Amino acid sequence: PAPVEAPDGNQVWMISRFDDVVQALNHPGLSSAIIPGGMMNHTDPPEHTHLRKPVARAFSTRRMEALRPRIQQITDELLDAWDTEDEVDVISTFAYPLPITVICELLGVPERDRDEVRGLTAELLTMETMVEAYGRFALYVQNLLATKEPGDDVITELRDEPNLVQTLVLLITAGHETTVQLIGNGLLALLRDPVMKQRLLDDPLLIPDAVEELLRYDPPLAEGVSRTATTDVVIGGVTIPRSSQVTVSLGAANRDPSRFPDPDVLQLGRDPHVTFGHGIHYCLGARLARIEGEIAFGTLLRRFPELVLAAEPEWRVSFIRGLASFRVRPK
Numbered sequence: 001p002a003p004v005e006a007p008d009g010n011q012v013w014m015i016s017r018f019d020d021v022v023q024a025l026n027h028p029g030l031s032s033a034i035i036p037g038g039m040m041n042h043t044d045p046p047e048h049t050h051l052r053k054p055v056a057r058a059f060s061t062r063r064m065e066a067l068r069p070r071i072q073q074i075t076d077e078l079l080d081a082w083d084t085e086d087e088v089d090v091i092s093t094f095a096y097p098l099p100i101t102v103i104c105e106l107l108g109v110p111e112r113d114r115d116e117v118r119g120l121t122a123e124l125l126t127m128e129t130m131v132e133a134y135g136r137f138a139l140y141v142q143n144l145l146a147t148k149e150p151g152d153d154v155i156t157e158l159r160d161e162p163n164l165v166q167t168l169v170l171l172i173t174a175g176h177e178t179t180v181q182l183i184g185n186g187l188l189a190l191l192r193d194p195v196m197k198q199r200l201l202d203d204p205l206l207i208p209d210a211v212e213e214l215l216r217y218d219p220p221l222a223e224g225v226s227r228t229a230t231t232d233v234v235i236g237g238v239t240i241p242r243s244s245q246v247t248v249s250l251g252a253a254n255r256d257p258s259r260f261p262d263p264d265v266l267q268l269g270r271d272p273h274v275t276f277g278h279g280i281h282y283c284l285g286a287r288l289a290r291i292e293g294e295i296a297f298g299t300l301l302r303r304f305p306e307l308v309l310a311a312e313p314e315w316r317v318s319f320i321r322g323l324a325s326f327r328v329r330p331k
């Protein structure tokens with residue numbers, strides 16, 4: 001397909017080249033306000049600026065770095081429970097519980113609510129159940145805000161901010177669902193590349209670089225992010241007419257050979273990718289996701305250097321690219 005095109009009969013434009021994707025994500029004529037409701041990722045400045053600032057402060061690099069020991073502890077506990085004599089499903093035993101535990105503790109969501117929160121997230125991310133699930137999710141959060149004791153957590157810190165319910169729904173969902181796929185998709189890519197896996201076993205200091213490359217290689221939001229043209233917008237020499245819907249394809253950009261030579265192979269030390277977006281909506285959880293990825297991959301390799309695929313994994317059907325099940329043999 002052409003780098004910037006509107007497929008026949010379909011009103012959604014698709015932007016796929018790396019440079020065009022970066023330009024689109026920084027273009028003021030491409031609005032994020034694609035659905036109403038006041039959730040930060042679906043607002044434009046100046047509203048977006050006001051909503052984002054306090055959350056960015058709460059997700060400071062310093063606070064995220066301070067979580068490392070706790071993330072390591074959760075990781076170790078989950079892996080202690082692996083049956084090394086048998087096959088295990090990475091998704092249900094590790095990739096899900098790790099990020100959901102981390103985000104819930106950070107926000108101050110009680111442990112007893114984790115399954116409920118996970119179920120609501122799954123429904124919210126499914127087209128057919130989305131609208132109804134949002135209503136129930138919002139009710140859950142309102143109830144939590146009304147009953148929760150103050151504590152050393154993000155909810156307490158943000159309690160007087162506007163649009164708090166929307167922000168919390170966003171943080172809970174974005175805060176775990178994508179990181180699950182980083183761990184699943186990334187581990188799969190690594191197990192399919194024994195040379196890379198061996199390099200990391202020989203030199204664990206390469207793990208942060210490897211996380212970066214795994215993020216590029218198989219990004220959770222591969223399909224991309226949506227925008228609406230509020231005016232005629234020119235991207236890559238093509239005019240996208242006002243009112244068009246646009247998909248900015250992060251996965252395609254990450255495999256653009258003009259930016260990433262030999263894009264279908266894992267290679268350390270590449271230029272930055274767009275897995276976390278670009279510009280004013282750049283992911284607020286990028287630091288946290290990277291830390292979780294480093295600890296997850298580092299610990300998996302150290303504790304299970306012989307880890308292998310036990311069966312072809314199953315991809316799920318969702319706009320977030322990830323695995324439904326992923327069986328490995330720890331040995």
Ligand code: HEM
Pocket residue numbers: 032040041042052059103170171174175176178179182219220221225226250274275276277278280281282283284285286288289
């Ligand atoms: C925004 C990806 C993890 C919270 C974004 C965007 C992307 C993204 C592509 C930009 C959306 C746009 O431009 O429309 C990812 C990936 C993750 C991840 C791939 C994991 C590997 C997290 C985590 C959190 C989080 C752990 C929460 C702590 C957010 C928030 C926004 C956002 C709040 C909205 C920012 C804004 O609109 O200004 N994420 N994310 N994300 N992400 Fe993440």
